[in-house]
Amino acid sequence: MCDGRRMETLTEIAAVIARHVSKDGFHATPIERVTIARSSTVTMPMPNVYRPQMCLVAQGQKEVTLGDRTFRYAPGRYGIVTYDLPATGQVVEATPDKPYLCLFLDFDPLMLGQLALRVPPPEAPRQPLGKTVSDAGARLLDAALRLLRLLDDPAALPVLGPLAEQEILYHLLAGPDGARMRHITSSQGRMAQVGRAIAWIGQNFRERFSIEQLAAQAGMSPSSLHEHFRAVTAMTPLQFQKQLRLQDARSLMLAEDIDTATAAFLVGYESPSQFSREYRRHFGEPPARDIARLRASPGLAVVA
Secondary structure (H helix, E strand, C coil): CCCCHHHHHHHHHHHHHHHCCCCCCEEEEECCCCCEECCCCCCEEEEEECCCEEEEEEECCCEEECCCCEEECCCCCEEEEECCCEEEEEEEEEECCCEEEEEEEEEEEHHHHHCCCCCCCCCCCCCCCCCCEEEEEEHHHHHHHHHHHHHHCCCCHHHHHHHHHHHHHHHHHHCHHHHHHHHHHCCCCHHHHHHHHHHHHHHHHCCCHHHHHHHHCCCHHHHHHHHHHHHHHHCCCHHHHHHHHHHHHHHHHHCCCCHHHHHHCCCCCCHHHHHHHHHHHCCHHHHHHHHHHHHHHHHHCCCC
């Protein structure tokens, strides 16, 4: 696909998304596992737990930070997440006339696993990081457009929707991220063990644990877990836990209107002062000020 044709495809993808979302934020669609997002302004950095999915930016730009790595999305770039990872997203280019527009496709492990058996595995990546950003090729963009067009054809959606979704997954499996994609369905090997450690922390992050305890859950030695966990998440297990605790506390204070000390204890902190220090380092402001800012300017809090 030449650059001109590629831009035409992106323009049409953006037009379809814009037709189906008139307000900023995340919006579910009639297509299972497909979400579309819009933001008419740049946003503040917003932490979130990113689940296994593809994210394709059609218009505007955003940045996502995972540990010490920052990824830049521009129109026609897509990101892949292969584990539940705490990361921070921010829309960095958007205007009311030309808003940020994005397509999210959550991965269906069953569909992905069935396809992986039929697609020759590519060479494994040297870096097993659980997130990556790449330029979308011609076939992937065309497949994404075919899927989105079904929003305008409800009668065809039940029949053609799964086929369009499979086409996208096929191109991802056959492309540079294919080896990473297979980690989602694998139950063997180091990456599967790291995946079990990630899932265990996700279920138990409010509780204290040692690296030895986590390693036993994953079936690895402590040193091997530490090395491979950091390679996948760009964080140590304790840094990973801390991010989940802080994000959980922020959500609790926003949703349930509880005070800082109560939120700290609920997510596992024994010292409210330590919680406030770490919260400020992570979010840029003390808890009370941060929550007040989010409530005063909800438009700046779109998760990218």
